[in-house]
Amino acid sequence: MRFLLAIALPLALLAQGAPIPKEANSSTSRTASKKLRKVRAAKRLAAAPGTMAMPEAAKPAAVTEAAQEPAPQKEAPQKWEVNPEPTGTESVFGGHIDIGARWVTRAGDFNTYRSLVNLSQGTRLTNGQLRLEPQDSRLLDSGLLTMTAWGGDPYNTGRLDLVKRGVYRLNSTYSNIAMFNALPSFANIGRPGSPLFFNQRTMDTRIRNYDNELTLFPGTRIMPYVGFSRNSSYGTGITPLVLPPNEYPLRNVIDWNLYEVRGGIRVELNRFHATVEQGGRRFADDQSVYSTETLAGNRSTPYLGQILSLTNGNQLYRIRGEAEHTKALVTASPWNWLDLSGSFVRSRPKTYSELNQIEKGRIVDPNNPLLLLTGTTDYFFGNATMPHVSGSGAAEARLNSRIRVRESWETDRFHTTGINTLRSIQFFTPTASSTLTFTGGERLEVSRHRQQIEAIWDVSKQLTIRGGHRYEWGRSLMRASTYSQGSRYDRLEMERQGGVFGFVARPVKRVSLLGDLEFIDGIKTYYRTGLYDHTRLRFQTRFELPKNLFFNVNYNRLTNENPNPDVKFWYEADAITGSLQWLPGGGRNTAIIAEYQRSKVRSDIDFLYPLGLFPVASNYRDYAHTGTMLIDLRLPLARRYSGRISAGGSFTTTSGVRPTDYYQPQGRLVLPVTPKMEFFSEYRYFGLSQTIHVFEGFRTHMYMGGVRLLM
Amino acid sequence: MKFRYVPLIAAIAWAGWLAAAPGGQEPAKKDQAPAAASAAKKEYVGSDTCAGCHDEIHTGFKKNAHTILETNKRRGWEGKACESCHGPGSVHAESTSADDILSPKNMTPAAIDQMCLACHKNQQTQVGRIQSGHARNSVACTSCHNVHKTGEEASARQFRRPAGVNQNCRQCHMDVWASFQKPHRHPLPEGAMSCTGCHNPHASFINRNMRLASGQQPGCFQCHSDKRGPFVFEHAPVRNEPCTICHEAHGSANPRMMTRHEVANLCLECHSNIQSPPQATTAGGIAIATHDLRLPRWRNCTACHQKVHGSNVNGAMLR
Structure with a gap:
């Protein structure tokens, strides 16, 4: 019913006498280039307001090429039809704003829906773009403000670009992203697949990112710049308070923010460029975990004949961090046949942490499992620092017009040092207590280096091949497991070397092929699942067939294997993707875009079962089919009046250890009302079902109707 | 044989050959301009x-x-x-x-790059270009950028919208875009993020063209600042391995974009190590015997070890 209303509303308004302009100069539009139509068709699919993944249709390769060609005569938009692109480059002020209302009907698990989609009903500014290009202004050559999904949607973005050529450039971006996560199947301490014990790691927060950068152009050689960014999160959630051998889910208030300022100067000479930047940041994380009621916790069985409980629990974190960084980037072309580049970055972040924790109830002494306490109070102070230095250098030598040799070298080293003091007061009775103090230190050292040399040979205009050698190595010192029999620290090494190969072929004008192969031999690695003996293979093809038919195929494959007898790790992931785009007549009246992917992830590894220490195999399998499709049609409703309708959607269906079906079909109707106004109506569906975690399924119908106001 | 010296030796050999090659510069100069x-x-x-x-x-x-x-x-x-x-x-x-x-239509990618980079090479975004995958695979500047278009069709304006960036990257990286159709993913299809929020398509000196944040940290920490640290008690893989060792950064069928359907599998595949000879050592350590995986409460490691990205308070990352 709501869907019908959403469609009927614009039609009813149209029927109330919206004027229809006369068709004029139709011969002009007939002479428009087909290639320009291709560009507009692809962009029309992408520019639809409020659309999701699929309508951001991929431009065919030929569209990009077409964009490079001289544009034909400007097409006069005389007909009364959907304006695919708010153009008008000559105007001083322009743009568009999309305003609409959404209705949502929902069934199934609301928490899962909010974790994955989170779109709610109400009035929204779904899309907006305002452009100001004054002809003779001392302050501004161009200004552009773009906005998406304002008014209550989980993702809001905004961007402001101001430019005065030769004077300044200011870029500001803002994003507000809802981080809601309450999936019953994650951190569920109940029976697997059971929603009886809800997720104990939930969050309902907002991450806000705000970034500005102002670049000044006092000349063409030297450009100073300053930047400021803020990154913050605030919200609530649930998190467990861990008091072995029990855990108690408590309320959690999350509040952290990070400020960063940076400034630098860029020097651009004809053959040499350098950027030097200095920046600093401050970080604050105040987390509060609390309860006021009596909790039994997750343990359902008595401990030493006693029922454990928590009558009052509080954790107050106060974490502060600060850091500064210095960055230097250099590129140079001392001779025409040689390019050089290098970078050096140094930072030294520090963190100061403080925790006050109070628990009351019937709890177990963490230092004596046979002793029950009435309460504990912990005071913790710690700090950590991480000096970090990175550098890289690269050179490209063009031996002749066909052969290039590239050599690159990277190094990265840091260590983290942490020290801490814990003062714990344990209450045996409300009045009898003992105090314990612990101090400790932590250290993590990491160094990583990489060298690669590669030769690239343009065999002909149709074929380029390349090949080279890569060597990576590193060392790490890290804390060993608490239950390790050996040293307190593990000293580890990483070493890999192998060949890299590739080719790019353009055998005929409408076909291109790309191949990429890395064949790496692992010698040492840090972790059982880390990259060891691995191979990466990528193959891309592009076919541009006659009649505006484009066909692309991609194939990717990664295999990794650690043959050590105590590991026996084997991993394989591959995906083959096909894409078909049919844009007859440049897509002016019809456009069809379809993509399909078949992917597989398979992994086997042995591990020791903690209880008994006998080997068990962990086998992971994930087979996925993913597809998207969009059909976009011009609707010739009257002789001089047409709208557009599009339909399609995407699906993902996986089998393996977590079978999942996820469907997102959608449809959209756009009708012009006046030269400055278009109505749009949209239907979307989101459906999730999982064979094992049935309780996480949901089905959502979503209707939206609104107007696009063109300026 | 120390493998690390192979590229160095090869580089020196190339440099020597370059220096000795008479007139070798001439054709390059011709190609350059x-x-x-x-x-x-x-x-x-x-x-x-x-x-x-x-x-x-x-x-x-x-x-x-x-x-x-x-x-x-x-x-x-x-x-x-x-x-x-x-x-x-x-x-x-x-x-x-x-x-x-x-015309770029009739030029090889290398020649197109030379043409554009004659002016744009010496820019901040190009540092690390030589290491980048796009440069290695001869992806020319004009594959992504158009030069003549104005208004909405201009690259400069198109790339200011996240959706515009994503649309462009998707042309070649269809397989990555397919991952974003899975239920647990970053919000790129909604236009809330763009590929360039995490990747620098021009160049980066770390793997996968990852963007850097606050100096030289991976771009993931740009938004996930609370995972940035440093922590008093570090979880080493967060520091010396990419985030993708545990997460599928583009999209996954598993909660929290994990690479495994259950937390226990993810943790135990590393934390189940037998002490090995030094040359084969991998980190981890065996989970203690009280972790009886037959009971569901032990199968969700992060219910207790909640600060898995690093803790400021507890070595076992319980708080």
Whole structure:
């Protein structure tokens, strides 16, 4: 019913006498280039307001090429039809704003829906773009403000670009992203697949990112710049308070923010460029975990004949961090046949942490499992620092017009040092207590280096091949497991070397092929699942067939294997993707875009079962089919009046250890009302079902109707 | 044989050969400046001549950033901005044949890059270009950027919208885009993020063209600042392995974009190590015997070990 209303509303308004302009100069539009139509068709699919993944249709390769060609005569938009692109480059002020209302009907698990989609009903500014290009202004050559999904949607973005050529450039971006996560199947301490014990790691927060950068152009050689960014999160959630051998889910208030300022100067000479930047940041994380009621916790069985409980629990974190960084980037072309580049970055972040924790109830002494306490109070102070230095250098030598040799070298080293003091007061009775103090230190050292040399040979205009050698190595010192029999620290090494190969072929004008192969031999690695003996293979093809038919195929494959007898790790992931785009007549009246992917992830590894220490195999399998499709049609409703309708959607269906079906079909109707106004109506569906975690399924119908106001 | 010296030796050999090769520089110079390659026969005619036929481009070009070439004396192309890329146009102006003018359509990716990078090489975004995958695979500048378009169709404006960036990247990286159709993913399809929020398509000196945040940390920490640390108690893989060791950064069928359907599998695949000879050592450590995986409460490691990205308080990352 709501869907019908959403469609009927614009039609009813149209029927109330919206004027229809006369068709004029139709011969002009007939002479428009087909290639320009291709560009507009692809962009029309992408520019639809409020659309999701699929309508951001991929431009065919030929569209990009077409964009490079001289544009034909400007097409006069005389007909009364959907304006695919708010153009008008000559105007001083322009743009568009999309305003609409959404209705949502929902069934199934609301928490899962909010974790994955989170779109709610109400009035929204779904899309907006305002452009100001004054002809003779001392302050501004161009200004552009773009906005998406304002008014209550989980993702809001905004961007402001101001430019005065030769004077300044200011870029500001803002994003507000809802981080809601309450999936019953994650951190569920109940029976697997059971929603009886809800997720104990939930969050309902907002991450806000705000970034500005102002670049000044006092000349063409030297450009100073300053930047400021803020990154913050605030919200609530649930998190467990861990008091072995029990855990108690408590309320959690999350509040952290990070400020960063940076400034630098860029020097651009004809053959040499350098950027030097200095920046600093401050970080604050105040987390509060609390309860006021009596909790039994997750343990359902008595401990030493006693029922454990928590009558009052509080954790107050106060974490502060600060850091500064210095960055230097250099590129140079001392001779025409040689390019050089290098970078050096140094930072030294520090963190100061403080925790006050109070628990009351019937709890177990963490230092004596046979002793029950009435309460504990912990005071913790710690700090950590991480000096970090990175550098890289690269050179490209063009031996002749066909052969290039590239050599690159990277190094990265840091260590983290942490020290801490814990003062714990344990209450045996409300009045009898003992105090314990612990101090400790932590250290993590990491160094990583990489060298690669590669030769690239343009065999002909149709074929380029390349090949080279890569060597990576590193060392790490890290804390060993608490239950390790050996040293307190593990000293580890990483070493890999192998060949890299590739080719790019353009055998005929409408076909291109790309191949990429890395064949790496692992010698040492840090972790059982880390990259060891691995191979990466990528193959891309592009076919541009006659009649505006484009066909692309991609194939990717990664295999990794650690043959050590105590590991026996084997991993394989591959995906083959096909894409078909049919844009007859440049897509002016019809456009069809379809993509399909078949992917597989398979992994086997042995591990020791903690209880008994006998080997068990962990086998992971994930087979996925993913597809998207969009059909976009011009609707010739009257002789001089047409709208557009599009339909399609995407699906993902996986089998393996977590079978999942996820469907997102959608449809959209756009009708012009006046030269400055278009109505749009949209239907979307989101459906999730999982064979094992049935309780996480949901089905959502979503209707939206609104107007696009063109300026 | 120390493998680490192989590239170094090869580099020295190449450098020696380069230095010894007589006249080796000459062809490279020719390639470097394609616009000047046939300058002996052709002459510059100025942008006004170009506008005679290509009026649409000429008009639009005035709102293009490259129009500064037309007026700026220091750059050496005053009054002939068109020919700064397309080369001298006198022959083309006479014949009106597309074969008589340089066009990216007819050039190899390497030649296109040379043409663009003649001016843009020395920019901050190009540091690390030599290491980047796009440069290795001969992805030319014009594969992503268009030069003549204005208004909504201009790359400069298109790339200011996250959806515009994603649309462009998706052309080649279809497999990655398919991952974003899975239920647990970053919000790229909604246009809330763009590929370039995490990746620098021009260059980066860390793997996968990852963008850097606050100095040299991976770009993931730009938004997930609370995972940045440093922590008093570090979880080493967060520091010396990419985030993808546990997460599928693009999209996954598993909660929290994990690489495994259950937390226990993810943790135990590392934390189940037998002490090995030094040359085969991998980190981890065996989970203690009280972790009876037959009971569900032990199968969700992060219910207790909640600060898995690093803790400021507890070595076991319980708080």
